Amino acid sequence: MVMTGKTDPLYLLLISVHGLIRGHDLELGRDADTGGQTKYVVDLTRALALREDVERVDLVTRQIIDANISADYGEPVERLQDKARIIRIAAGPDGYFRKEELWDYLDIFADNLLHWLYQQPRMPDILHSHYADAGYVAMRLAHLTGIPLIHTGHSLGRDKRGRLLATGLLNESIEQRYHLSRRIHVEEDVLANAELVITSTHNEIAEQYELYDYYHPERMVVIPPGTDLDQFHAPDGSEINTAIHKSLTRFLNEPEKPMILALSRPDLRKNIATLIEAYGECPKLQRLANLVIVAGCRDDIREMDEGTQSVLTDILLLIDCYDLYGRIAIPKHHNQEDVPVIYRLAALSKGVFVNPALTEPFGLTLLEAAACGLPLVATENGGPVDIVGNCRNGLLIDPLDKQALAEALMALLKDRQQWRTFSENGLINVRRYYSWQAHAEKYMNSIKPLLGQQMPLPKVARSRNSLRYQDRAIFTDIDQSLLGNPEGLLEFARYIRDKRRHVFFGIATGRRLDSALTVLRKHRIPTPDVLLTSLGTEIYYAPHITADMAWARHIDHYWNPGAIRRIMSEMPGLTWQPKNEQSRFKISFYYNPDIAPSPDEINARLRQEEQVVNARLAFGQYFDIVPVRASKGLALRYFSQQWSIPLGRILVAGGSAADEDMMRGNTLAVVVANQHREELAQLDEPERIYFARQPYALGIIEAIEHYDFFNNND
Template identity: 30%
Template sequence: MIHTHFADAAQVAAVIQRKFGIPYVFTPHSLGIDKQMQGVSCTGLGQRIEAEQSAIAQAGAIIVSTADEADRQVGAYCPSARGKLHVVPPGVPRLPMPARTGRAQMMVQQWFDRPDLPIILAVSRPVTKKNLAALVMAYGQDSVLQRQANLVILAGQHRHAAGEERANLDQLFALVESYGLNGRVALPEAHDAHDVAALYAHAAKGGVFVNPALHEPFGLTLIEAAASGTPVVATRNGGPAEIVAKIGHGDLIDPRDPQAISDAIKDIIGNADRHAALSAKARAGSSLYCWNAYASASVDIYRSVTQPRLLACDMDNTLTGCRESAAAFRAWRSTSSMPFVVATGRSLHATKMILRRWQLPEPDAYIVDVGTRIVWPDGEGGWQECAEFAAYLDQDWDRAVVARMVAPLGLKPQPRVTEGPHKISFFGTARDAAAIRAMLDANGVAARVIFSHGRLIDILAPNGGKAEAIAAYARKFGLSLSHCVAAGDSGNDADMLAACGHAIVVGNATAELDDLPARKGLMRVSRHHAAGVLEGLARLGLQDASSAAVAAAA
């Protein structure tokens, strides 16, 4: 299991999942779609959103910190992902304890004309969405608040700031100057964890912590403040609404209303009894956010990701080959609610004909032509091809160039009926297939070359193959490859057997699968054909009926 954070890490995990069948869980942060909703622009935002959408779609599960992240943000990317979304609040970050109160006292003595006043504390990166300028304006426009408290903003390490961060720091310093707030506002150029802990503890003594972000996905600083006993004033947009409601240690504000920000701060700082009550709630409520609970919930989610929820079976010599075991599989299928798809190298017409001949059950969908076509119900009693998957296969695929390049090899083509827009097929040997791969690679032509059944060569679009098709079908139901069970016997099954969370290599498998790497989740069963599929399903504990069916097939 891989637990990834941010979309770039998820892209790596997705490659590992396809190649080795290791599933991944995704925790997104600072999602691009949220920036877009808030009107914040940045370079490459479109590509970032696209990468995040792919990460969400392919993940076995998604763990977020708040219901707002789940409903408003992740839900906007992929509505079908809701079934694999889990809200698990994290714990409180470990700040140096006990806080060095003398350190804070020394800092405020250096910064302020009246160091005896309590402090208003904010901690965030100096980026536009954190809305720190609104806090300075709220303070600068309220002379009463200035007489009640000083303002401290820890806005990152200034020497590393560039671009947006540098522009926001310049704006903050300009506001301090324009309002004449020198000696009342501190914007230290650098700080460490000890400084943060000391200032939280100092703010607890009659002060307040403020998070004025335009939107905050979670709001970890509000829990840090709670652990120090510091009341809070926080944006009403996003995770802070849930945190403040749960702990009860402060007030929510409209971050675009400076007057509302200053009023909320004064309501806490100017009322000693209320401050004391909120401080007590803060200390008590911070224990609601616990890393042990987070770890326990995460492990339960990891286990759920590996639970089989979709069966994808090859047809020839996997489901077919033995009448008795085919009948046993039909009996198992009649008792199982697990979605079932056939993944075969044959055409749709041939697949339907063979299933009828062997009296095998009709699948929920067909993956045909070696994973270059997905055909599923059209909702009106018929079947339709998945146009979205076909468009995906068009990417980086030039069929004419591939056909022209391999023509000099003089290979015998398979019957024209076996070909398709994303597949070119020949008869040949493993050596012929290797020669095609070498030729295409040498010329930088993108394609997949698959050798199977000792004599079939299929050249596919680079995004084609059974594993990619199964992944696309699974995504329709909010599932990933980690939820899938694949069963097969030959070389054109290798990719799905390697990529799916669970894989069954039937006992009659060809030597083409001998090099398939051993891994957790891959089973090499002893029984042949459909009996081997049932043996694998029995090992997975999928319905008691599978064990009975295997026995009947014996």
């Protein structure tokens, strides 16, 4: 790719939502959400901030205020080093939640982060999201700002579901715990919208991303993470006198034997149980070596989350089943500083590091072990393929084949020459292939061609002469929110006229402008100050119904209506709606559920044909396609920024699934009573989403009183 002309130092914004992130004493292994990704994003932030072509790096994560964890995670700003900070943004309740429980708060996170960004001296040059949840947030920001999005998946939902099914878990159980359908849907959207996807290995591209509809390897680049070679290095003998050495040896009858070391989170996917079974069923292996499992930290297993509790309980039951007492060590606690020492102790013992995970997106622990001179036995699924291929320091195994796992461990423990060769190869090649300096260099070379390709959405100076007293807004859909109760509509119209001096009145509708104006005049509804029409693809302002051309230019990104019409014409069960329901940025069909493909299948086909759009089914019978940067919710947030109206002072009324994206987040929302309100029953944010008892326009008035809207100054 050709480099662009941008030469000013860059402002990079990294987003990693879940887990516990801070700049010191990372609690790696505390739970399933505080693992390698946590360390990766902190190390990446530091490495990028050391470069002269970088002005500033902010790592954004969720602010957590919880008496059960350190107060560090509640600090809004933490300085990492010169030019690098951790920024913590509030999202939903204060407490600490596992990542699967955060999905409903991501819109709030995105709204709060966008508000924070607009307060900064400048906008970022790049948004870099980590994992699907951050991908969702960054994608919303990219749609609203035009800033290029790059993404790192770390692990992928489709691959995870396949591996979990292979263990015998039922799909229903997997879905209930991990919400994988929602995650996979977001991953599909992120892949379609990202300008660049950064992976750690070629295996991720060839075997994991290949499972997705929008699979374009030319938009992907392999940049392996680095290793801190000051921390992780060959042993020097001092490790014997450490506290962690004493903590491990107290478990063992013969502590001088080689150590088979497994170090990971207590997570089902890490497959620790299979390792214990392989060891327990092989007396020869037990005679050759001790097994050391470092699986996070714990005080009382009974007080841990369900998933962690289940894994640790299974480990203890297996130890008892195979009567491995005296041959296995499983310490309750270790510090971050202990981890390099544990690797070096294993190397001193002429042991082996083992990673039996069902799949390993990359495998930072493999690099750390190799940097300490430990040979590897690792899963053949994922990142270890590249690591062992580059470092030539270990063996790959099928993680579900207990016999193969035991034989690989015995082969390295018995063949001293092979052990020495693998140990030396690891020490040399980790330094050669996996340094943070090399990572940052390739990272910058990969992102610079993206700069200047997109035009950020400007903030337009607006005249507020006649509207200078309006500091809040009410937006409502027409058909399922406003109309339906004539008496209520008359009362609402009087209400708006009385409050017009203080409030913007806006319409957000799927109708075209002409249709919307006709209905409003017919029902004598006051002319709105702003109309978001055709599902948010067009924005008009009173009194002259002036089109916002900046918004039109912004949403034209990736829009290819000719290709979309060609693709859709080949699908059964879809009939074109009349021309008066179509517009430049809206393609609409009648949908026959008896013969038409499902909405997911239609979206998959569009992605496979490289069409990046926002497509959805409404009321079970209307299928609409608009540009990916357009929706009622995105148009509403654009209005909020342009007119400096905080989202907390915008009341949004909706009555069907078509309104969901403008109701999530920081707006004050009301779901009015009507026949379609069940489509919004999944919304659950009691402080900002109110389910009115009254129907249609009366429900909006009820919500105004519920929120004390005209005295609310959020």
